[in-house]
Amino acid sequence: YLQERQHLGTGGGLRTFREDIESGGPDLFFVLHFDICCSFPLVDMLHHHIRAQAFVTVLGKRVFPDEAKTYGCLVADPDSSEVVHWAEKPTSFVSDLINCGVYLLNMDMLQDIVELGDALADQRQQAALRSATYPHLFHNIPDQLRLEQDFLLPMAGTQTLFVFETGDFWCQIKTPGMAVMCSELYMQRYRYVDPTLLASTGGKLSPRIEGNVVVHPSASVHPTAKLGPNVCVGAGVTIGRGVRVAHSIVLAGTTIRDHACVLFSILGWNAMVGEWVRVE
Template identity: 45%
Template sequence: MLKAVILIGGPQKGTRFRPLSFEVPKPLFPVAGVPMIQHHIEACAQVPGMQEILLIGFYQPDEALTRFLEAAQQEFNLPIRYLQEFAPLGTGGGLYHFRDQILAGGPEAFFVLNADVCSDFPLGAMLEAHRRQPRPFLLLGTTANRTQSLNYGCIVENPETHEVLHYVEKPSTFVSDIINCGIYLFSPEALKPLRDVFQRNQQDQQLDGSSGSWPGAGTIRLEQDVFTALSGQGQIYVHLTDGIWSQIKSAGSALYASRLYLNRYQLTHPERLAQLIPGGPCIRGNVFIHPTAKVASSAVLGPNVSIGEGVTIGEGVRLRESIVLHGATLQEHTCVLHSIVGWGSIVGRWARVEGTPNDPNPNDPWARMDSESLFRDGKLLPAITILGCRVRIPAEVLILNSIVLPHKELSRSFTNQIIL
């Protein structure tokens, strides 16, 4: 018997995802046509012996989250429950706080997945590796280039046994080009080191004279408090993958993750990819079109396009490397490139909405998405264009490398600006 835990965080996280995270919890943002964490749930549901999937975070259980959980339970025929933290408890605090629910029924092991990663989720291969060599902690690792590895948790392994000898979270100098993917397989005994950290936190609070044990003592960082401390003690191992993987920290990385998932649909969900049909729009590359969307026959779509529920695409529209969200309208002959068009937004005739891609270096097989900053030297960096919820773009204007906050009605062109 197996279980899975998906760590979804909470509203104080995902600031780099604004203004999109104003409208839905980040884990429910559509990536390649389905909510971000549906990719995680689909992968977990395919593992033989999976009995339950738990979501842990500190979002309020709103209508959108409740509807998603109900639909997911029906679709995958699995219990899927949300366990709400009373405060942000870090990447390990929620696991310890809800340990009784995780261990109920006596699972042999449980997967732990961060919600903000895109992956092909080689959970079956991880399970095989764990059963060959049972240990408390198994981490999924992949390779990054030397420079970008500094932005991740770095793993030094024994190349023969794959034991983690050393772990450093975001080191200041090069440690290893093997990075932590944020996908784990834990044995039940993995919760004992979390208990030790909790008890140590409690003792530290008492020595400091702090009152109460929560939430301070309950805040546990898996990476710094557990992986770093236990490395080299025969408890943590790494399983390496060369499959797709990326963090989803910003809107730009969501667009890149959409491309990875759309490409993977050719193997996993070919029915989700739009087909070129007589009298239909021109499809180039991988495109997702929701069945309720209305797309004019003269539109040209793709590659890497995701069109959401109830979207209207007018005649002559050119759409490429973009996500168009629920209820948006692109009027005749608009051009949308490297952009995200928010829920219910309207782009007027002959308007151009364009961003600048920030993709990994195609000539470097180990390059990853940069964790881009919005500003450098006080200037807004060129990046993808984001239209928030219910934005109106007038006809015949250019919106380039800009972020438009929700409910704005523009009257002219903008370049490299945040429009408040």
């Protein structure tokens, strides 16, 4: 696990940990933003990247036009999937194809990121010297190296940047509460891809299940409890008699005692919910 000592931006982080990324001699590497949920079609992206002979491939998705301008918008050639224009959060409509924050890059691109970072560092140093003498004429250059705005956006229209469109679900996690909605999206996918991952009502000794529910095999749930819809129960969780849980995530080691009610919540690791308590 690699951690920045200060906020460097996505490109800055790649530049700083270049040697670690190059370890083992990979030909390609993925960059995935942490604040998104999707099916992450990495294998399909890889095949598309190779077919297109791309330098960088971006995961893209079509959204409603009024929603698109809150993201990076991509204009792609319909035949080749080359990104010919990139507008970052435009004020007016540009395209309904947005950047999903998942990238596949050739290793050669890492060297280009390093060189761009070095050039910006030199500009920063020179700007600092000039601004000390003429503070009202020169502006500071940001310390961060942004992957999208500083590196990928200028590549649009150069026959090096391509997009792989996904028709599957995608959501940006902007608040902690959105994790519950994202959990529901994943469980909906389980319903179609592998329904065996979802819990089901299996008789008198099993709890009542409503809708999509995932229960870890090590969890203990009383048969009189009712779970769902949209509930994820982690490892080692204990759920007592008559408990009601809906639209919630219950993390590992949590205990929910008899007749408690948990709605629209995320219960942290090893939490304790007392008898007849309502959490909403």
